[in-house]
Amino acid sequence: MSGSVEVRQFLLRQDGGGQLSGVGGLPGQRSGHADAPRVSDDQVRRARIAVASGAQDAEDCAQLLDMLGLTPDDEGNTPVQR
Template sequence: MYGSLDVRKFLGQQEEESMRSSGGVPAPRAGEPGRVSPEQVHRARLAVARSADNAEDCKLLLDMLGLTPDEDGEPPVAR
């Protein structure tokens, strides 16, 4: 358990340093700069769900952020 705490602390420090050196704004990834990957959509949905007060709040936030799938099953943010 002690080792995993050290790893999390180290990773947190690395992330902070990375954010400071890049000015706090992540650079576009290689490839199509405007595209959002399915993994990013999944992680965003999880973050919203963890932060929401209740199911209705979660649904509203997901919809506002374009993370709710449309008729084609694709979220607007991924288009």
């Protein structure tokens, strides 16, 4: 991404205007068990930042977020947290 303002603005709109910070602490792979820990809001935020840092532009970022289940639905819930 190399500091693309367009991608950062897109990500801020998706994240509700939150602050961009360092990347790290991405969610690990789920085991599929009912007692498995859920993906936290902070993990989703950090994953979105990681996706944005590798995206070529805002359209690429939007497609990647959608494919990874990181785009919130009409109720504000992300598929990755279900």
